[in-house]
Amino acid sequence: MGSTKKGMFYVLIAAILWGSSGVCAQYIMEKSHIAAPWLTMVRLLSGGAVLLILSFFHGDKIFAIVKNRQDTLSLLFFSLFGALIVQLTFLVTIEKSNAATATVLQFLSPTIIVTWFALARKAKPTLAVTAAIATSLIGTLLLVTHGNMTSLSISTEALVWGIASAFSAALYSTYPSKLIARYGTLPIVGWSMFLAGLMLTPFYGNKGGDFVIDGNLVMAFMYLVMVGTALTFSLYLKGAQMIGGSRASILSCAEPLSSALLSVVLLGIAFTLPDWLGTLMIVSSVLLISLDSRKRVQAAA
Numbered sequence: 001m002g003s004t005k006k007g008m009f010y011v012l013i014a015a016i017l018w019g020s021s022g023v024c025a026q027y028i029m030e031k032s033h034i035a036a037p038w039l040t041m042v043r044l045l046s047g048g049a050v051l052l053i054l055s056f057f058h059g060d061k062i063f064a065i066v067k068n069r070q071d072t073l074s075l076l077f078f079s080l081f082g083a084l085i086v087q088l089t090f091l092v093t094i095e096k097s098n099a100a101t102a103t104v105l106q107f108l109s110p111t112i113i114v115t116w117f118a119l120a121r122k123a124k125p126t127l128a129v130t131a132a133i134a135t136s137l138i139g140t141l142l143l144v145t146h147g148n149m150t151s152l153s154i155s156t157e158a159l160v161w162g163i164a165s166a167f168s169a170a171l172y173s174t175y176p177s178k179l180i181a182r183y184g185t186l187p188i189v190g191w192s193m194f195l196a197g198l199m200l201t202p203f204y205g206n207k208g209g210d211f212v213i214d215g216n217l218v219m220a221f222m223y224l225v226m227v228g229t230a231l232t233f234s235l236y237l238k239g240a241q242m243i244g245g246s247r248a249s250i251l252s253c254a255e256p257l258s259s260a261l262l263s264v265v266l267l268g269i270a271f272t273l274p275d276w277l278g279t280l281m282i283v284s285s286v287l288l289i290s291l292d293s294r295k296r297v298q299a300a301a
Helices: 003-031 036-058 069-096 099-106 109-120 127-145 156-174 177-185 185-204 215-243 245-251 256-267 273-300
Strands: none
Touching: 003 036, 003 099, 003 156, 003 256, 036 185, 036 273, 069 099, 069 156, 069 185, 069 245, 069 273, 099 127, 099 156, 099 185, 099 256, 109 127, 109 156, 109 177, 109 273, 127 273, 177 185, 177 256, 185 215, 215 245, 245 273, 256 273
């Protein structure tokens, strides 16, 4: 298998596994009665620790960032408003609706990013980007109304948390670029997750005693941390390095589709025709943005 095909395979598997991690989180919360904030705290602490260990054995200098005060403050900001908020809003959206809806709503983040940059630069968006924005908005309406514009098919809480998740994912994707360039991806993401978990500990550290636990739930949690966090992230990074960001973004569209399919098959979630149409339209908006970015790169070259 050539390097390009191998990279595409890595990214595709990572996207599918990421989709499965939301389904896994829903299963854990439903069966154990664990609240989303507590699960967020434990997942961040565990996932961050795993990524830092992987980073250390990879040869990264994981403590280098603490020598720079400004970068340390940037990391703390990213930990709070990036890692913590993006994980918390995502899991709360799952708690208020389901994994498929939460994943699709979070997938609005690329549209938010291109809209923000267009406004900030006072640049007229291209036809592809305009189409992507319109497609994502129509897809969201279909997803949350089932085509009936007079009522919501999900709770207002779920919609608000889902939109917040998309905005936080947009910040999470764009803010740490300078830190990652200086210190590497694994150290920054590992520290941000671990520190975010520590930030939640004073509020939820003593609120995890009233839940059901059994062997299946332990295995599900291990899957969420080891596969849904460490393995998927490593595969995506490796694949993205081999095929480039544009191709990786396109293949990552498998994430909401896998989440929707697994939610239907494993959790019995009822996904109606408007839900599927809305999901496909939001995925299409990401494809349009990715293709537009690729054309810009080729034109610049």
